[in-house]
Amino acid sequence: MLRTVMVAALASTASLAQAQDAVFELDAETREIAQSLGQTALASDLAYEITESLTTEVGPRLAGTPQEARAREWAVETLERLDFENVRVEPFELDLWTRGRSVYEEVAITAPYPQPLYAISLGGAGATPEGGLEAEVVFFDSYDSLLASDASADALEGKLVFVNDRMVASRTGEGYGWANRKRRDAWVMAEDRGASGLLIRSVGTSTNRFAHTGMMSFPEGRHPEIPALAVSGPDADQIQRLHEMGETIRINMRTYAGWRGQAMSGNVIAEIEGSEAPDEIVIIGAHLDSWDTATGALDDGAGVGIVTAAAKLIADSGHRPRRTIRVVLFGAEEVGLVGARAYANARMEDGTIPNHIIGSESDFGAREVWRMGSNVGEHALPEIAAIHRELQSLGVVPGDNEGGGGPDMIPLQYMGVPMVRLEQNGEDYFEFHHTPNDTFDKIVPEEMAQNVAAWTMMVWLLADSETDFRPQAQQNAASE
Structure with missing residues (x-):
């Protein structure tokens, strides 16, 4: 049919x-x-x-x-x-999936310049360990950059993957599908390469400090074991600036999301x-x-x-x-x-x-x-x-x-x-x-x-x- x-x-x-x-x-x-x-x-x-x-x-x-x-x-x-x-x-x-205790999770840059971030779990994401996690960020300018990176390397082991590509506004909304690839699928590549979590620039066009949630994709019914979060546009800009300065970025997070039966x-x-x-x-x-x-x-x-x-x-x-x-x-x-x-x-x-x-x-x-x-x-x-x-x-x-x-x-x-x-x-x-x-x-x-x-x-x-x-x-x- x-x-x-x-x-x-x-x-x-x-x-x-x-x-x-x-x-x-x-x-x-x-x-x-x-x-x-x-x-x-x-x-x-x-x-x-x-x-x-x-x-x-x-x-x-x-x-x-x-x-x-x-x-x-x-x-x-x-x-x-x-x-x-x-x-x-x-x-x-x-x-049933819910994000747990709070609408906004506890996420913050701990190095080089400590400061809180506005971020939210994506639909279907896993939780951090009970005490939270802290890891170094590996920055990818786009979903395509992550897709083209060497899957056999251990550069992502224990790291937080950050994917940064932006959505462009239009009357038809046609930029959504392209920008949404990272929300749907980036977690699979991150998890399969040993990353401890995923962060993405929110799939949206807002310059306000609101993070955009949304459901991820689950190939063959598989669900993420790692946390996956969207970061608000201004906070994603902050991460990008630190990366362009050549700084090593570390982020601490605690999330409670998960599947509830x-x-x-x-x-x-x-x-x-x-x-x-x-x-x-x-x-x-x-x-x-x-x-x-x-x-x-x-x-x-x-x-x-x-x-x-x-x-x-x-x-x-x-x-x-x-x-x-x-x-x-x-x-x-x-x-x-x-x-x-x-x-x-x-x-x-x-x-x-x-x-x-x-x-x-x-x-x-x-x-x-x-x-x-x-x-x-x-x-x-x-x-x-x-x-x-x-x-x-x-x-x-x-x-x-x-x-x-x-x-x-x-x-x-x-x-x-x-x-x-x-x-x-x-x-x-x-x-x-x-x-x-x-x-x-x-x-x-x-x-x-x-x-x-x-x-x-x-x-x-x-x-x-x-x-x-x-x-x-x-x-x-x-x-x-």
Whole structure:
């Protein structure tokens, strides 16, 4: 199935801009309803209120913890209060990791010039020995430098590896994947070469003294035995300056992170049943969990507010769409898309993957939506372009047909579900991402309202459509 999706994505190179000239016209009544929904959404503060409620009444909600369980209870109560249908929780198990006693660990330079550092354990990291550890730092200017270093040498034995490459801000956030390599994988090289621990420059663009956490990767289910921490940007600058002075740097640290056994999480699901084709599903989502360092307003409380409000505004419009709109608030996204995989596997087991007509997630903050992309069969691009034209008044430009629907949509996309994506302005997103600074005050109500307007119009038009958005080859295979 994965090969089918990847081939389809590579073959679908036509952009929405190229499809604008193709003939597909929405009828006048459909356009009028879509525009009316957009205007209603621009005047609504429902998404803002939902996000405020989640971040204030629940707060931080690390996957598998009692706080995340409280978030699920909050979500069920909220969705039922908003009169959604078929509200339910689909539970699943996961391996629980926590950082232990404190949000910020005890980390300090002891030589050449003693001073404290702001650093935080990465998700999945091990702890220091009970009394802490102190070691000399081996400085790598970049992940690529570590990758190219001599693996057979003993230069890292008993040392602390520090990896320094920086992330560059952009509207698309495209620098994140490149910079994030060190967070995902550097621990493996450090541990395999005998290092006593790993430090990385935070994967983020902030110049504030906040360290950015995030989950590491675990090849073949292996978990780190060494501590691994992100250092705030200004503190990483300090380490770099000392290195450039030719000084030998020693750092002392004490951390308490570790794996705590099995725990429960869950996906919260709610629906607006379709009027004519209730078995056909337009799935929209966001993730309910957050890191434990802040209230997760941008990542992803805003997404929860945006998709929930969009669906509610459609339900209250008096124009019930043909297809079912399913809102999924995924659990345990931050620790490896655990809820997304559980949802997709459950749909494989119950045989309803083909019922999922198209999907999308909001998980990139609450700045304005500026571009609409997709990953659908080329025959469907003229209709996608027609939907985009309705969003142009909101300042949304056309994207290409080679993207995805958001992180929690990845497992469904691998199983052949078409995707569409409303891309938000991410220029400052990684100043707050995975830091204690991801709080509700960062959300601008007018920008959030523009998000909801774009989502409400797009979801209504997709859910009221009769089009099968899958590539023709997949449609033919499904009918055989």
